[in-house]
Amino acid sequence: MSIHIPFDNSYARLDERFFTKMNPTAVKAPSLIALNAPLAADLGLDADALTTPDGIAALAGNLVPDGAAPLAQVYAGHQFGGWSPRLGDGRAILLGEVVSPDGQRFDIQLKGSGPTPYSRMGDGRAWVGPVLREYIVSEAMHALGVPTTRALAAVSTGDIVLRENPLPGAILTRVASSHIRVGTFQYFASQKDTEALAALTDHALARHDPDAQGVLGLLDGVIQRQAKLIAQWMGFGFVHGVMNTDNMTVSGETIDYGPCAFLDSYHPMQVFSSIDQQGRYAYGRQPDMAMWNLAQLATSLLPLIDEVETAQASLDRFPELFRAAWIETFRAKIGLQTPTEGDGALIEDLLTRMAQGQADFTNTFRALGTDKARAEFVDPALYDAWDITWRERLAKENTTPEDRLKDLHHTNPALIARTHRIEQAIEAAVAGDFAPFERLSKALRNPFSDPGEMADLARPPTEDEVVAQTFCGT
Ligand code: AMP
Ligand code: MG
Numbered sequence: 001m002s003i004h005i006p007f008d009n010s011y012a013r014l015d016e017r018f019f020t021k022m023n024p025t026a027v028k029a030p031s032l033i034a035l036n037a038p039l040a041a042d043l044g045l046d047a048d049a050l051t052t053p054d055g056i057a058a059l060a061g062n063l064v065p066d067g068a069a070p071l072a073q074v075y076a077g078h079q080f081g082g083w084s085p086r087l088g089d090g091r092a093i094l095l096g097e098v099v100s101p102d103g104q105r106f107d108i109q110l111k112g113s114g115p116t117p118y119s120r121m122g123d124g125r126a127w128v129g130p131v132l133r134e135y136i137v138s139e140a141m142h143a144l145g146v147p148t149t150r151a152l153a154a155v156s157t158g159d160i161v162l163r164e165n166p167l168p169g170a171i172l173t174r175v176a177s178s179h180i181r182v183g184t185f186q187y188f189a190s191q192k193d194t195e196a197l198a199a200l201t202d203h204a205l206a207r208h209d210p211d212a213q214g215v216l217g218l219l220d221g222v223i224q225r226q227a228k229l230i231a232q233w234m235g236f237g238f239v240h241g242v243m244n245t246d247n248m249t250v251s252g253e254t255i256d257y258g259p260c261a262f263l264d265s266y267h268p269m270q271v272f273s274s275i276d277q278q279g280r281y282a283y284g285r286q287p288d289m290a291m292w293n294l295a296q297l298a299t300s301l302l303p304l305i306d307e308v309e310t311a312q313a314s315l316d317r318f319p320e321l322f323r324a325a326w327i328e329t330f331r332a333k334i335g336l337q338t339p340t341e342g343d344g345a346l347i348e349d350l351l352t353r354m355a356q357g358q359a360d361f362t363n364t365f366r367a368l369g370t371d372k373a374r375a376e377f378v379d380p381a382l383y384d385a386w387d388i389t390w391r392e393r394l395a396k397e398n399t400t401p402e403d404r405l406k407d408l409h410h411t412n413p414a415l416i417a418r419t420h421r422i423e424q425a426i427e428a429a430v431a432g433d434f435a436p437f438e439r440l441s442k443a444l445r446n447p448f449s450d451p452g453e454m455a456d457l458a459r460p461p462t463e464d465e466v467v468a469q470t471f472c473g474t
Pocket of ligand 1: 087088089090091092118119120121122123124125126242246247256258472
């Protein structure tokens with residue numbers, strides 16, 4: 001076999017309680033949509049080999065590379081607050097793990113790879129829309145500096161997937177520092193399998209908190225990573241949309257790009273997902289929902305913890321950890337370097353005005369201090385009043401205006417993956433034209449640069465372009 005991947009499969013070395021060993025189901029006519037060559041290089045993989053017929057067959061699940069140990073992982077989870085005792089990889093197969101040249105371990109998973117024992121009513125497949133969305137948004141998040149699963153490749157399958165309409169099938173190759181979820185721990189806790197819970201804890205510690213001590217060390221690590229992650233989401237106006245416990249990793253990487261969206265105009269209670277009727281996962285509720293999920297993790301770990309109070313104490317730190325990360329994020333977004341009392345109020349005042357003024361979240365921060373920023377507000381006076389206070393505060397900083405502008409531009413992106421652009425790229429791809437997808441992906445690799453000829457991608461949607469609702473797209 002000409003395709004060589006140096007697998008080292010630590011998850012597969014756990015026992016059958018953790019997964020079902022099985023191969024992906026072959027597809028009709030695989031063809032490559034995109035290969036992420038820089039990521040392949042980071043992983044120590046041969047990008048050229050992955051574009052050969054054997055490489056593409058491997059990315060489609062038609063050929064299982066030597067050394068792979070394909071399996072579907074089991075997990076459980078709370079979905080919109082309701083308990084599902086058994087979810088698991090219903091449309092994904094973990095091929096195995098590789099250790100990159102710089103010593104980091106990564107899962108390589110095919111998503112859309114056919115039915116598994118965890119598929120329930122689903123077909124185990126994905127269509128090209130969600131695959132391209134995940135490719136675009138996860139790579140955009142990475143370019144913004146947000147911890148995330150990555151997209152190594154997208155292939156079309158040549159098969160038709162039936163949703164409301166017949167749609168072209170596709171498979172995403174997802175790379176993650178692991179696929180262990182809060183829901184993985186919940187599964188073994190609900191099974192009252194303390195031995196498996198302990199084995200999973202050791203496995204997760206080895207991968208994500210090698211220097212931490214025991215189960216409380218893991219819990220603290222997850223809490224710290226999630227506090228930082230959610231603060232970053234907030235800082236880029238990212239709405240995950242489906243923060244179920246099975247969609248929260250212990251690695252601290254963003255996972256599962258279903259109905260997610262970046263805010264255009266700012267509103268703290270913005271919801272996009274068509275299935276989120278109650279606004280459970282609205283932009284501004286994400287910190288509380290993370291806390292809720294972490295409480296489920298702590299509860300699941302209790303059989304391994306001697307004193308409930310210590311777990312509670314860990315959990316109770318989340319709000320302050322999040323608040324500190326949030327202030328740090330937004331302080332940088334308004335160009336402040338020296339923490340000062342009152343910064344939080346200054347930030348919140350701007351956000352309140354942005355909501356009132358229906359200001360575009362990304363473009364306002366990018367343009368702070370200029371006419372472009374005030375023009376984002378339905379009533380520019382809303383901005384002007386804040387600008388005066390802001391400048392008084394800036395006067396107490398030690399930076400020059402030139403340096404500050406540079407910092408602001410390194411912190412506040414010009415480009416985010418706007419939902420209407422993603423939809424346009426998907427629509428074109430379904431019609432066989434991948435150029436908009438490629439152009440958008442390329443632009444999003446440098447979100448902090450001035451977009452130049454890609455400036456149209458920085459524009460909020462026109463009335464005709466607005467995408468009011470997003471879908472899980474399963
Ligand atoms: P998600 O909403 O993407 O987090 O998925 C929740 C659960 O539904 C997971 O266990 C998925 O594997 C499963 N699932 C979603 N879509 C499909 C599908 N098309 N076929 C089988 N299982 C699916
Ligand atoms: Mg999921």
